[in-house]
Amino acid sequence: MSARETLPPKIRIRNLHKRFGGNVVLDGLDLDVGVGESVLVIGGSGSGKSVLLKCILGLLEPEDGVIEVDGEPVIGLPAAEREIINRKFGMLFQGGALFDSLRVWENVAFGLIQGENMDRMQAKEIAIAKLAAVGMSANVGELWPAELSGGMKKRVGLARAIATEPEVIFFDEPTTGLDPIMADVINDLIVKCVRELGATALSITHDMASARKIADRIAMLYKGEIIWNGPTSEIDRSGNDFVDQFIHGRAEGPIRMEVRAR
Amino acid sequence: MNVLQPIGRAFWGFLESTGRLALFAIVSVSHCVRPPIYPRLIGRQLIDIGYYSLPVVGLTTLFSGMVLALQSYAGLDRAVAEGVIPRIVVQSMTRELSPVLSGLMVAGRIGAAMAAEIGTMRVTEQIDALTTLSTNPHKYLIAPRLIAGLTMLPLLVLVGDTIGVFGGYLVSVYKLGFNPAIFLKFTWENVAFLDVWSGVVKAACFGFIVALLGCYNGYHSRGGAQGVGAATTNAVVSASILILVSNYLITEMFFGK
Numbered sequence: 370m371s372a373r374e375t376l377p378p379k380i381r382i383r384n385l386h387k388r389f390g391g392n393v394v395l396d397g398l399d400l401d402v403g404v405g406e407s408v409l410v411i412g413g414s415g416s417g418k419s420v421l422l423k424c425i426l427g428l429l430e431p432e433d434g435v436i437e438v439d440g441e442p443v444i445g446l447p448a449a450e451r452e453i454i455n456r457k458f459g460m461l462f463q464g465g466a467l468f469d470s471l472r473v474w475e476n477v478a479f480g481l482i483q484g485e486n487m488d489r490m491q492a493k494e495i496a497i498a499k500l501a502a503v504g505m506s507a508n509v510g511e512l513w514p515a516e517l518s519g520g521m522k523k524r525v526g527l528a529r530a531i532a533t534e535p536e537v538i539f540f541d542e543p544t545t546g547l548d549p550i551m552a553d554v555i556n557d558l559i560v561k562c563v564r565e566l567g568a569t570a571l572s573i574t575h576d577m578a579s580a581r582k583i584a585d586r587i588a589m590l591y592k593g594e595i596i597w598n599g600p601t602s603e604i605d606r607s608g609n610d611f612v613d614q615f616i617h618g619r620a621e622g623p624i625r626m627e628v629r630a631r
Numbered sequence: 632m633n634v635l636q637p638i639g640r641a642f643w644g645f646l647e648s649t650g651r652l653a654l655f656a657i658v659s660v661s662h663c664v665r666p667p668i669y670p671r672l673i674g675r676q677l678i679d680i681g682y683y684s685l686p687v688v689g690l691t692t693l694f695s696g697m698v699l700a701l702q703s704y705a706g707l708d709r710a711v712a713e714g715v716i717p718r719i720v721v722q723s724m725t726r727e728l729s730p731v732l733s734g735l736m737v738a739g740r741i742g743a744a745m746a747a748e749i750g751t752m753r754v755t756e757q758i759d760a761l762t763t764l765s766t767n768p769h770k771y772l773i774a775p776r777l778i779a780g781l782t783m784l785p786l787l788v789l790v791g792d793t794i795g796v797f798g799g800y801l802v803s804v805y806k807l808g809f810n811p812a813i814f815l816k817f818t819w820e821n822v823a824f825l826d827v828w829s830g831v832v833k834a835a836c837f838g839f840i841v842a843l844l845g846c847y848n849g850y851h852s853r854g855g856a857q858g859v860g861a862a863t864t865n866a867v868v869s870a871s872i873l874i875l876v877s878n879y880l881i882t883e884m885f886f887g888k
Contacts, residue, residue: 468761
């Protein structure tokens with residue numbers, strides 16, 4: 370652990386601000402993700418977790434603040450340079466976000482064929498190997514995404530995220546919408562894939578079972594800021610009322626759900 | 632004061648969306664000419680827009696040509712009709728009817744499909760996924776559609792010209808009892824390069840408009856199924872209106888004195 374701390378962080382976020390009209394979503398957020406570390410951001414629905422990921426991926430432009438990847442500022446990069454930065458990234462989307470005009474194997478091989486100009490046949494072999502890594506057989510590769518169940522879509526999405534062997538993988542609510550057993554299967558796969566690649570991981574979720582399983586470190590996002598940040602083992606002894614309320618899922622506590630205020 | 636406020640706001644909104652559309656068009660067109668270019672995707676769009684629109688365009692222009700001959704005959708003297716109707720049919724088809732009707736039909740067929748497909752990709756995060764996989768959505772999704780719209784509609788219109796004249800021929804010969812040879816002779820004499828060329832220029836412009844507005848509305852759709860529905864409607868309505876406006880402007884450019 371100490372060796373990690375001396376390395377510069379893989380992703381460094383300082384004073385990040387993002388608003389939509391008058392609605393302030395991120396309000397001076399700071400977060401570091403160390404090399405090879407698995408950090409997980411928890412927070413209620415609508416707390417800005419997805420916005421945070423989209424800002425890092427360059428899908429949204431924050432108003433103010435710094436995001437550095439390997440010490441390089443990435444906010445406001447032109448599209449061509451953004452593409453180069455994004456080669457370091459893999460992302461598992463909440464709904465899978467598989468391209469439904471392409472077969473499963475073409476989805477998995479997409480980053481290899483389009484991003485790295487790999488030969489289609491060679492990319493297909495890798496895609497099938499990655500599908501095997503998430504526990505799916507080669508003939509699933511010939512199916513269309515519409516023919517898959519929710520859990521299978523998540524697995525294919527995971528295979529696509531790891532296909533280019535990225536340095537950083539983002540997981541957007543990887544277990545949402547799955548039954549508890551399938552959720553656990555996905556969690557195991559995430560841990561296995563991240564470990565095998567030696568990748569850095571940044572996840573967002575509100576599923577505490579998933580959080581405990583896949584994270585080295587947990588950060589809690591509330592009102593646009595990280596209000597608590599510590600190793601997963603200390604989450605139960607955080608001494609923070611907000612974190613306690615969240616992890617125990619209590620309606621009563623310092624966090625007032627916005628829906629009730631309005 | 633309060634009366635002017637909404638007018639001003641609507642005007643600003645109009646300027647804002649025009650500007651956004653123009654920027655979107657510039658970015659997308661710049662991706663049409665810069666490598667990498669995706670031949671497979673362009674090919675698929677060429678077939679979708681060109682080949683699969685043939686029945687729609689063919690039927691539209693066939694019946695337009697037929698009705699044109701019938702209506703012109705109603706208003707003409709039998710003695711001059713045989714010489715005039717071929718000219719009316721061929722000129723109206725090549726200059727106006729074939730490009731405008733094909734443009735509107737393709738707007739309904741292709742513009743709507745593009746908006747729905749790209750809109751669904753937007754709301755299911757597939758466009759975000761493209762970006763994270765280091766693929767520019769403008770290049771991957773929009774450029775092939777713009778190229779296909781720009782190149783296929785002129786070809787469709789040339790086919791439509793021919794079928795429209797054929798429709799006129801069918802009615803003139805089999806219903807009105809004209810001499811087929813005379814019909815063809817007058818038709819051929821009245822095919823003017825400028826008429827056909829103006830129709831082709833219009834078609835290229837309309838094809839671009841349909842693809843651009845289909846992609847633009849889909850790309851900026853939000854909010855699930857309802858948002859995609861709204862995007863589809865907007866794509867067809869705005870493309871149709873822009874087709875009619877630009878049709879007037881191009882006609883003015885070619886034939887206005």
